[in-house]
Amino acid sequence: MKFDFTYYNPTKIIFGVDSLNHLEEELNRFGSNVLLAYGGGSIKRIGLYDKVVEILKQSHKNIIELAGIMPNPTYNKVLEGANLVRNHRIDLILAVGGGSVIDCAKAISACAYSPEKDPWNAYWIDYKPVSHQVVPIGTILTMVGTGSEMNGGSVITNEEEKLKKGRVFSANLYPSFSILNPEWTYSVPKYQMVSGIFDIMSHLMEQYFSGTDDNVSDYLIEGLLKNLIVNTKKALQNPQDYEARSNIMWNATLALNTLVGCGKEQDWEVHSIEHQLGAYTNCAHGMGLAAISIPYYKMIYPYGLDKFVRFAREVWNIDGEGKAKESIALEGIAALQEFIVSSGMTTTLRELGTTEEMLPLIAESTDLGGYYKSLTHADILKILKECY
Amino acid sequence: MKFDFTYYNPTKIIFGVDSLNHLEEELNRFGSNVLLAYGGGSIKRIGLYDKVVEILKQSHKNIIELAGIMPNPTYNKVLEGANLVRNHRIDLILAVGGGSVIDCAKAISACAYSPEKDPWNAYWIDYKPVSHQVVPIGTILTMVGTGSEMNGGSVITNEEEKLKKGRVFSANLYPSFSILNPEWTYSVPKYQMVSGIFDIMSHLMEQYFSGTDDNVSDYLIEGLLKNLIVNTKKALQNPQDYEARSNIMWNATLALNTLVGCGKEQDWEVHSIEHQLGAYTNCAHGMGLAAISIPYYKMIYPYGLDKFVRFAREVWNIDGEGKAKESIALEGIAALQEFIVSSGMTTTLRELGTTEEMLPLIAESTDLGGYYKSLTHADILKILKECY
Numbered sequence: 001m002k003f004d005f006t007y008y009n010p011t012k013i014i015f016g017v018d019s020l021n022h023l024e025e026e027l028n029r030f031g032s033n034v035l036l037a038y039g040g041g042s043i044k045r046i047g048l049y050d051k052v053v054e055i056l057k058q059s060h061k062n063i064i065e066l067a068g069i070m071p072n073p074t075y076n077k078v079l080e081g082a083n084l085v086r087n088h089r090i091d092l093i094l095a096v097g098g099g100s101v102i103d104c105a106k107a108i109s110a111c112a113y114s115p116e117k118d119p120w121n122a123y124w125i126d127y128k129p130v131s132h133q134v135v136p137i138g139t140i141l142t143m144v145g146t147g148s149e150m151n152g153g154s155v156i157t158n159e160e161e162k163l164k165k166g167r168v169f170s171a172n173l174y175p176s177f178s179i180l181n182p183e184w185t186y187s188v189p190k191y192q193m194v195s196g197i198f199d200i201m202s203h204l205m206e207q208y209f210s211g212t213d214d215n216v217s218d219y220l221i222e223g224l225l226k227n228l229i230v231n232t233k234k235a236l237q238n239p240q241d242y243e244a245r246s247n248i249m250w251n252a253t254l255a256l257n258t259l260v261g262c263g264k265e266q267d268w269e270v271h272s273i274e275h276q277l278g279a280y281t282n283c284a285h286g287m288g289l290a291a292i293s294i295p296y297y298k299m300i301y302p303y304g305l306d307k308f309v310r311f312a313r314e315v316w317n318i319d320g321e322g323k324a325k326e327s328i329a330l331e332g333i334a335a336l337q338e339f340i341v342s343s344g345m346t347t348t349l350r351e352l353g354t355t356e357e358m359l360p361l362i363a364e365s366t367d368l369g370g371y372y373k374s375l376t377h378a379d380i381l382k383i384l385k386e387c388y
Numbered sequence: 389m390k391f392d393f394t395y396y397n398p399t400k401i402i403f404g405v406d407s408l409n410h411l412e413e414e415l416n417r418f419g420s421n422v423l424l425a426y427g428g429g430s431i432k433r434i435g436l437y438d439k440v441v442e443i444l445k446q447s448h449k450n451i452i453e454l455a456g457i458m459p460n461p462t463y464n465k466v467l468e469g470a471n472l473v474r475n476h477r478i479d480l481i482l483a484v485g486g487g488s489v490i491d492c493a494k495a496i497s498a499c500a501y502s503p504e505k506d507p508w509n510a511y512w513i514d515y516k517p518v519s520h521q522v523v524p525i526g527t528i529l530t531m532v533g534t535g536s537e538m539n540g541g542s543v544i545t546n547e548e549e550k551l552k553k554g555r556v557f558s559a560n561l562y563p564s565f566s567i568l569n570p571e572w573t574y575s576v577p578k579y580q581m582v583s584g585i586f587d588i589m590s591h592l593m594e595q596y597f598s599g600t601d602d603n604v605s606d607y608l609i610e611g612l613l614k615n616l617i618v619n620t621k622k623a624l625q626n627p628q629d630y631e632a633r634s635n636i637m638w639n640a641t642l643a644l645n646t647l648v649g650c651g652k653e654q655d656w657e658v659h660s661i662e663h664q665l666g667a668y669t670n671c672a673h674g675m676g677l678a679a680i681s682i683p684y685y686k687m688i689y690p691y692g693l694d695k696f697v698r699f700a701r702e703v704w705n706i707d708g709e710g711k712a713k714e715s716i717a718l719e720g721i722a723a724l725q726e727f728i729v730s731s732g733m734t735t736t737l738r739e740l741g742t743t744e745e746m747l748p749l750i751a752e753s754t755d756l757g758g759y760y761k762s763l764t765h766a767d768i769l770k771i772l773k774e775c776y
Contacts, residue, residue, distance in 0.1 A: 004404025016392025
């Protein structure tokens with residue numbers, strides 16, 4: 001049992017319907033120049049943009065805007081933001097939106113005053129630590145899934161190199177504060193909502209399907225998965241169910257704030273494959289994960305049979321009485337598949353804009369990994385073909 | 389559903405067999421004068437004292453010792469420590485031991501430079517916030533249960549006033565770092581070990597038995613309870629089972645680092661009753677909790693029936709098929725009782741040195757609370773008599 005770890009997470013989470021009321025108090029801890037980073041128009045549509053600008057003005061901040069941060073944020077956008085940070089001597093990057101906006105903010109913070117000549121290569125290819133002075137980040141979360149509001153993760157797409165790469169920064173790049181109000185997620189379109197939900201689910205499963213031990217984390221993850229399944233059903237029936245949306249929102253944060261991974265081996269291969277799928281198709285991240293997961297788990301379950309049996313029993317309540325381990329495990333994967341289909345998630349890459357020609361390119365460019373089974377590029381191609 | 393909260397926990401946890409190797413690196417962040425706070429001789433017996441002193445010397449620290457911190461640390465001991473802090477201009481309080489030592493360290497830190505004339509009344513009776521400059525705390529944990537290594541809790545006994553009072557300081561009094569090595573818990577006597585385990589269990593149950601909602605926290609707590617039950621059995625069979633002791637140690641931290649309580653009503657009445665039991669008998673905290681819990685839950689379960697049914701099913705795997713809710717709930721409480729007895733925990737106050745005359749005094753001096761049922765002093769006396 002690998003049970004040695006360091007856990008340090010200094011992000012302050014402010015959660016609830018009135019959480020925005022705490023923004024002013026948080027802003028007081030930082031200097032005057034704020035980079036307001038956001039995506040498309042959704043924060044304007046729900047009236048959040050106006051509220052945030054009002055609070056910034058009340059707090060006597062100079063607002064510099066970085067609008068138009070796209071889903072799968074690009075390295076070029078990062079460089080644009082880093083330029084603004086330097087030119088306006090930014091004291092705080094306030095990211096308002098979902099994971100893409102927050103990931104982009106972290107990347108901007110790391111790159112703005114980086115001593116590296118080529119920050120892309122240094123941070124996303126060579127995973128160098130960031131030890132120079134960075135710009136603090138605050139977030140206001142409106143879309144749920146990535147967990148970026150309470151971790152150091154930053155997934156950036158380099159369009160020129162056709163690479164979508166995630167890296168995890170250390171705690172100096174965790175948001176200083178994150179403000180979460182479940183009501184802001186009400187108007188997220190169903191497609192984006194379920195995509196985010198599968199992202200959460202995949203974070204949990206990718207930390208779960210590894211190891212042969214019996215770790216606190218396994219129990220926590222089972223609890224989070226069960227909570228997520230129950231509340232997804234509720235939220236699909238009534239998108240304005242505050243309790244369900246609260247559960248999903250907080251579940252997402254806990255799924256990837258590094259806590260449930262403590263002392264545990266992990267297998268992030270599904271994410272690795274999806275990142276290259278995303279680099280080629282720009283698809284919704286969670287939908288890509290949903291499509292890849294079923295053939296991936298069908299390929300690896302024989303090598304981690306006991307854990308897949310446990311998954312079936314504990315998460316999906318499958319009665320294993322008198323059945324072979326193999327069938328229990330497969331029933332668990334079938335239950336997962338049924339959840340994917342009934343929630344309106346994607347099961348084929350074709351729906352995500354993938355062409356047959358892309359499959360070998362995606363397979364070849366994916367980082368190899370895997371825990372129960374070490375994958376080859378040929379294995380990845382097989383997985384991609386199976387869900388094509 | 390009350391789902392509004394702030395979560396902020398800046399304690400760095402360093403966990404594992406080699407975790408002490410990180411002490412020097414942590415010490416470098418603080419000034420030269422270290423107050424080394426510990427209890428009796430146990431840290432000397434296991435050789436930890438010598439190792440810590442060696443690392444402190446290598447780090448060129450001036451060591452000032454505060455030895456003899458007792459279980460149920462007294463306010464007089466706190467004042468003794470505060471005096472040392474002021475006289476030696478202490479830069480870091482390094483608490484080596486269990487919850488009592490760490491609780492005492494927090495109290496010393498709060499009191500040393502307090503502007504309050506009477507810190508006891510200010511902090512433990514009136515729960516005033518601590519906003520003045522405090523002395524940072526680091527911990528090296530050798531006994532498991534209180535969770536004090538990653539929270540602001542500080543339970544102090546005022547002998548003159550016969551009051552044992554807990555309070556929760558804000559994040560400025562959380563330990564800066566806590567070093568946890570499960571091997572240090574191997575030599576804890578069985579009585580202390582199971583007492584600590586019931587303390588963990590009670591922390592989890594006191595956050596669980598409240599509310600009518602269906603919260604992420606409920607699922608996390610069920611997972612932690614199941615993990616604790618499984619690993620307690622393993623650790624009782626083999627106290628040197630590293631995996632089991634690791635699970636219990638990390639479980640204890642998670643049970644009371646405020647995370648599983650986020651967005652949830654809580655009911656700390658069992659702790660309130662035990663605190664006064666402790667003030668009169670100086671008994672092992674977890675043993676007091678174990679004795680009180682069964683009559684307490686038998687009294688309140690009809691008012692929170694659905695949650696007790698859920699507890700029976702989810703935590704104890706009780707098959708509810710065709711049974712009335714009432715019987716399922718009672719089977720759950722019976723399973724808890726069986727766990728208490730088979731683990732060698734205490735079920736009567738008599739074993740803890742309580743006399744019959746003390747019962748009304750304990751009942752009258754206990755703070756009133758309760759969630760499913762608001763308790764009266766008469767209710768508390770009834771509970772105490774039932775487990776006397």
